Structures are given as C-alpha cells and as structure tokens.
Amino acid sequence: MGFTTRLFSYKDIYDTEGSQELFVQAMKENCIHHYGNCEGYREILDKFSFDPKAISSFDDVVKIPFIPTLYLKHHDLQSVPKRKQLIKATSSGTSGRMSRVSLDMKTITDGARMVINVGRYHKLWSIKPVNYIIFGYQPTKSNQTAVSKTALGFTFFAPAAGRTFALENTSSGYKLSWDRVLKAMEKASKSKLPMRTIGFPAYTYFLLRDMKAKGIKYKMPKGSMVTLGGGWKQFYTEKVEKEDFYSLVKEVLDIDEDHIVEFFGAVEHPILYTDCKCHHFHVPVYSRVVIRDPDTFLPLPDGQPGLVNLMTPMMHATPVTSIMTDDLGVLHSEECPCGAKSPWLEIIGRVGIGDIVTCAAGADEYLKGGKS
Amino acid sequence: MILYRGEVYDNSSQDELLDKLPTDLYTPISEGRKLDVSTVIDACDQLARRVMAGDFSEITDPFIEAFNISSEQFNDMARMFTREKLEYKCSIELTDDTKVIDGSFTRERYPLGVLLHIAAGNVDVLPAYSVVEGLLAGNINILKLPMGDSGLSVRLLTELIKAQPSISDFVYVFDVPSTDTENIKRLADLSDAVVVWGGDMAVRAARTMANTNTKIISWGHKLSFAYVYPDCSDEDLRLLAESICVTNQLLCSSCQGIFVATDSKEEQTSVAGRFFSCLKEANSRLGSVSYGMRAKNAITIYNERLESDDTGHEIISEDGVSVIISDDSSLELSYLYRNVWVKRLPFDKTGELKKYKDYLQTAAVLTSDKETFARTARRLGDVGVVRITSAGKMSRMNSGEAHDGMYALRAYSRIVETEILG
Numbered sequence: 112m113g114f115t116t117r118l119f120s121y122k123d124i125y126d127t128e129g130s131q132e133l134f135v136q137a138m139k140e141n142c143i144h145h146y147g148n149c150e151g152y153r154e155i156l157d158k159f160s161f162d163p164k165a166i167s168s169f170d171d172v173v174k175i176p177f178i179p180t181l182y183l184k185h186h187d188l189q190s191v192p193k194r195k196q197l198i199k200a201t202s203s204g205t206s207g208r209m210s211r212v213s214l215d216m217k218t219i220t221d222g223a224r225m226v227i228n229v230g231r232y233h234k235l236w237s238i239k240p241v242n243y244i245i246f247g248y249q250p251t252k253s254n255q256t257a258v259s260k261t262a263l264g265f266t267f268f269a270p271a272a273g274r275t276f277a278l279e280n281t282s283s284g285y286k287l288s289w290d291r292v293l294k295a296m297e298k299a300s301k302s303k304l305p306m307r308t309i310g311f312p313a314y315t316y317f318l319l320r321d322m323k324a325k326g327i328k329y330k331m332p333k334g335s336m337v338t339l340g341g342g343w344k345q346f347y348t349e350k351v352e353k354e355d356f357y358s359l360v361k362e363v364l365d366i367d368e369d370h371i372v373e374f375f376g377a378v379e380h381p382i383l384y385t386d387c388k389c390h391h392f393h394v395p396v397y398s399r400v401v402i403r404d405p406d407t408f409l410p411l412p413d414g415q416p417g418l419v420n421l422m423t424p425m426m427h428a429t430p431v432t433s434i435m436t437d438d439l440g441v442l443h444s445e446e447c448p449c450g451a452k453s454p455w456l457e458i459i460g461r462v463g464i465g466d467i468v469t470c471a472a473g474a475d476e477y478l479k480g481g482k483s
Numbered sequence: 484m485i486l487y488r489g490e491v492y493d494n495s496s497q498d499e500l501l502d503k504l505p506t507d508l509y510t511p512i513s514e515g516r517k518l519d520v521s522t523v524i525d526a527c528d529q530l531a532r533r534v535m536a537g538d539f540s541e542i543t544d545p546f547i548e549a550f551n552i553s554s555e556q557f558n559d560m561a562r563m564f565t566r567e568k569l570e571y572k573c574s575i576e577l578t579d580d581t582k583v584i585d586g587s588f589t590r591e592r593y594p595l596g597v598l599l600h601i602a603a604g605n606v607d608v609l610p611a612y613s614v615v616e617g618l619l620a621g622n623i624n625i626l627k628l629p630m631g632d633s634g635l636s637v638r639l640l641t642e643l644i645k646a647q648p649s650i651s652d653f654v655y656v657f658d659v660p661s662t663d664t665e666n667i668k669r670l671a672d673l674s675d676a677v678v679v680w681g682g683d684m685a686v687r688a689a690r691t692m693a694n695t696n697t698k699i700i701s702w703g704h705k706l707s708f709a710y711v712y713p714d715c716s717d718e719d720l721r722l723l724a725e726s727i728c729v730t731n732q733l734l735c736s737s738c739q740g741i742f743v744a745t746d747s748k749e750e751q752t753s754v755a756g757r758f759f760s761c762l763k764e765a766n767s768r769l770g771s772v773s774y775g776m777r778a779k780n781a782i783t784i785y786n787e788r789l790e791s792d793d794t795g796h797e798i799i800s801e802d803g804v805s806v807i808i809s810d811d812s813s814l815e816l817s818y819l820y821r822n823v824w825v826k827r828l829p830f831d832k833t834g835e836l837k838k839y840k841d842y843l844q845t846a847a848v849l850t851s852d853k854e855t856f857a858r859t860a861r862r863l864g865d866v867g868v869v870r871i872t873s874a875g876k877m878s879r880m881n882s883g884e885a886h887d888g889m890y891a892l893r894a895y896s897r898i899v900e901t902e903i904l905g
Contacts, residue, residue, distance in 0.1 A: 179782050405778040418778055463779035
C-alpha cells in the first residue's frame, strides 16, 4: 500500500499532527509520480529547479511550486493515459474558462475512502432513505461540471427515496423549476422519511428567502438536513451572515442549526471539507492549507489573511498536488469547541475584488492597511 | 430603488409602474412641453455647487476613496457640471439656432425624444451623468440601473429634480436586472434610442433587444495606449506611469500598454526598463493598489512567468507592478492595476492599428521632437484614434470635449426641417 492510500485510510480525519509524516511522504510520492509522467508539470518544477525526490519535511512540501487554478484553465495537464481517465470533471467556470481535472481508479478509490471516513465523522451516513431536493443541475453526459457530479454524489450518503432537481434538463437547456421544488418540499414535509437539500448556499438562501416572502413554511420530518456546497461564488456581495441564514432555515423548514452542513471543495482540490458544529471548515488529514503573502508568496502565520494555497496527494491523474486558488482566506489555529484538533480555513473573499466582504475578525484592518 | 416622476419607490412597485409607464411617458410631448436647457443647467449648477461644498460627503467620500483620486481631481469632475462649463459644452455641441434655409424652410434641432440609458456599473456617477446629457439635449430619459448600483444615481437625480421640479417627468429610473430581457425590450420599444455604456457583450445585447426603429448609441469599451519614441524624456515616462497608477488602467482613456516606435528589440527592452523604474516609483509614491487587487496581480504575474516559455514574454516585476515585453504588435487590454505591456510598432507599421476601428480611443505620443509628435498625431488620427495627447494628459477631462470622437448631445438630437408657408 502506497503512502497516499495509507493517508486516505487514516481514521482520525482531523489529526494533522499525527498524520504529518505520512502526509509528507504521500506528497513526495504524488509529486514524483507527476514529475515522471506529465511533461508540462515537469517543466514547471524544472523552471523552479525543484527536485521532488529531495522532499523530506513539511517545509519542503511548502516549497513545491504551486500551480494557479488560472493556469489549469489554459493548460490540460494529465499524468495518466486517456483510457485511464475514468471521470473528467470541469470547474463550473464562474468567469468563463474551465479547469479540466480527471480521476483514475486509484484516485476514485482513495477518494471513496475519504468520503466514507468524513461521512462517518460527521454522521452523514444513514440507512434510512431520504427525499433529496437538489438546488443544482440534473447531471447529463454533456454537463461535466464537478458541482453537478458532487451534488449527485451526496445523494448516496443515504438511500434516495426520491431526487428532485431544481435545474431541470429540458430540450431548450437547463430550466429552473421552482414549482417542482416547492411541490417536492410539500410532499417531503408530509412524508415519514427525512428530507435533505443539497445545493449552492446562495441558491438555497434565495429560495428560502422567497418562500418566506410568500409565507410558505414547512415542518420537515425529524432528521432532515440542509447541506450546502459550492461556495458563494459571484454572490459575495449578497453574502448573508450565517446566523441569519440558520434562523431562516429554522423558520421556513423547521430544521435546527446542527442539521445544517456546509461542504467546501474545488474541482482542482476535491477534498471534502465539512463544517463542524461551530461551522468551521477544519482541514482534514488529506489536505494542507498554506496561506501566502501576495507580495512574497511566503507562508503567513495563522490568523493572517492571504492567498489560499491547497495541497493534497489525492489526485493521481492530474498534477494538482499544490494549487493556488483565487480565494483569500485565513487559517485559524485557535482551539475549536467542536474538539477537532486541526486548524480551520475561513474563506474571506476572492482576489481582484476591491471591497472584500470580510468576516474574519481583525482581518479588515489588515487588508486595508497592507502589512504595516 | 425606482424614480418615477420625481417620486422614489421601492423595487416592489416596479411591475405596477412599468405597466403605467406607456401612459405617463409621453405626457410632456403630448402636452407640447419642452425642457429648457437653461433649466437643466441651473439644476446641475446648484447640485454641483452643493457637491463641492461637501453637502454629499457621505456618498462622495467613499467614491473618492474607491477611485483613489484627490479631492482636487474630484472637484474638477464636479466642476464639469457648473453653469459655466455646461453652457460652454452646449455652445459647442448643440447648434440650437434655428436656421432659415433659402427663405423657404427652417432647420431646427429637436431632441430625439425618449432615451433608454443602459449604464455600466464600474463608475458610480456614470448612469446619472448619462441622464444629464440626455436632459441637456431635451430628452425624456429612462435609466436602467446597473447591477449593484449603490443608490447614488437615484439620489443625484432626485436632487436635480428638487432643484428644478419641471425636470421630474423627463426622468425615470428602473431597477430591471439585465437578465429580465422582456422588460428591457418593453422599455426599448418605448424609446427612440438606447444609449448603452459597456463592453461588447452589453452592446450586442442592446442590439438584439431593440427593434430596428430604435437607434443604438453605444459608448463601448475603448482601448488606449502610448506611442513612445526612444528619444522621449524620463519626465514623460514618469508622467505616463503616474497616470497609469492614478487610473489603475480602468478608464477607456487609460493607457493599457506601450508601443515603442522601433523595429529593434534592444530599443524596446531599453524603453521597457526605463518605464518600469518610473512605474515602480509612481506605485510607491502613490501607494499600492488594494489588497485584493495586489493578490490578483501576484497570481497573474506568477502565471505569466509559468507561461513565458510558450508565450516568449519577458516579465519585469516588483512590488506588485509589472511590465510585460512581447514580440507581437496587437493592441489588447492589459491585466489592469499597473501591469503594462510593451510592444514594438515602428511608424511605418502604424497602419496596422486601423483594424481595431471603433475600439481605438486615446493615444499619448511621447517624443522630444515636436515635428515627430505632429506627424505621429496625424497618422494616429488617420487610423482611428480620436484623442492624441502628451504623456500625462491621457485621462484629462475638458468641458465640451467629444466622447469617443462624437458629440453626445448631437447624437441625442435630430434635425427637423419645416417648410415656411408663403
């Protein structure tokens, strides 16, 4: 068993310290694999005179040249032959172009181990069937976006009694079917089985706000959940305070805060980040986050905002070992009441947005005043 | 927020007001009421003076901060709306004198009628400014607010109406989202012309939404550049760098890049190096761009470096600003926020710029020789550039000046000829 598979089988999913040595070895293994099998990746590492064989500590891992997601939108980097690229996923293309990332059998099995472990920790698994309402696209052969795939993927945490998609695939493209969603909600509220919603936070919020304005309220069966994924994307300015969102969910669907779960991930870094009961995104053992100073790219101490660099050895078919996102974030290392020991990542905005809507305490001043 | 005949309404009244609009909109026309230019000028003058006196500091201060401009520059902008400046503008753009031709008919300027303004959201005051121009030509104006409008447009237009209440049924503001094509079509159908500010997509969308008997007047995105001779002074390069830092390359008139008037890579690299020192100096003197933009620049420049083996670009960068030296001669948008491309384009190849047609706007010509300046200015004018300036004057604003080579007030007017009965 390789280091990567051992890492993805690691049981204590938030034991950063205990898994550190294994993480370093797995990163080395992954980096060497891509260096040897992807010409484009080798050229990048060579440009920085970086030798993956020399990785021996976490400090070395931090030095692996990162690839901006921007680069992946223009360059198709693959490390396994086409026939082994079993799943191809593309980013949802908020600003036009899309990254292409593929998964081979090894990645899928490692990923499945991660999903099982994360689902177990966060009690997402259930043998009781649930009614799924998905605020997203109905997946088709032509829709390769990872968002539509992961949304469908989440419907396997519990057996599906039914699946209703808000964006229905019709002959004239995707169409938002509000009425169908409301009908499905009404039906679910009368069912004995729990309901689970899955979707972009912004869409979920807009729907609930609309329902509230129209005076529509349901009492969802016990065990029902609201799950959110995909980030707020272009809706940063509409970003609502989480507390307001939770009270809206309670008011409209009668679902308690501890049954609202948010996921975070990116097609270029498909690690399942799941928020804890305090709604913090703890970094699981499969991943590490380095927050970098935009002026120097050097790692910043915890608590300071900067560019979000994500690292994982999971991806075997595409060299996304270390990627630089378009996000700005803060890594928090203070103790979390939920008990998870790993630091948690807070995304505070996107690069290139002048007015960053920030919820990080103290970050605001820092952002305005630069490093002084 | 909606502004309808001088009253401010909440967005929830929008459908109802849109239904009422066809009955109310043409009232001034059917009653034979004309908007007097002096009334509009008077209202603008009152408002401009109050703005300069700081009466609206709660909205103007954030604007000044967001665009990183000095209060002096801001006052220059506000001064454009004073009586003196507007009267001058009208004297140039409007040919209001009724002419009698051959003693047999009169030739007179009329407003187009109704203008639908679709304004871009990147400059807060632009939507209101567009409406003011429509008013100066005597039109009834419908403004579709840009996404994320801060409420400034409604605020300014309401103040204008307060100053001169007779303007009230010449101004309508709706908050119809760009995706609501049905309602935008309805508004366009009621209008004589759609005035659209924005990029190619916005202009194309306006063209598809308007009927063939509705004019499209577009103030599209433009590209501006500097044409630099190697003999230019360091002072010129310094002024150019300063204007790039002040506008962050966001305006249509902002310099996106430099064409060096040479065939020689060596001369190109030398100009690039000299300019980079000036850019770095101006950046540190004026203060760097916002954190989010610096972060974006950092990733963009890093990405350029990764791609440089394929692109052949040479990147000089420090402190979050960059100069990208490349071998092609295409005019393109820069990465903005103090990232400037430097290309070669010898004088005898300047004809290649013709292909950019309506995208061309301002060119600064940097040379120490006056004759060369004049010769280059003529050539650039021939290929389609509409403003040719010295190094630091690319984004200056002059009263009575054309927009993108056209007089807006004339574009918002038509000529009516009436026979004189004997």
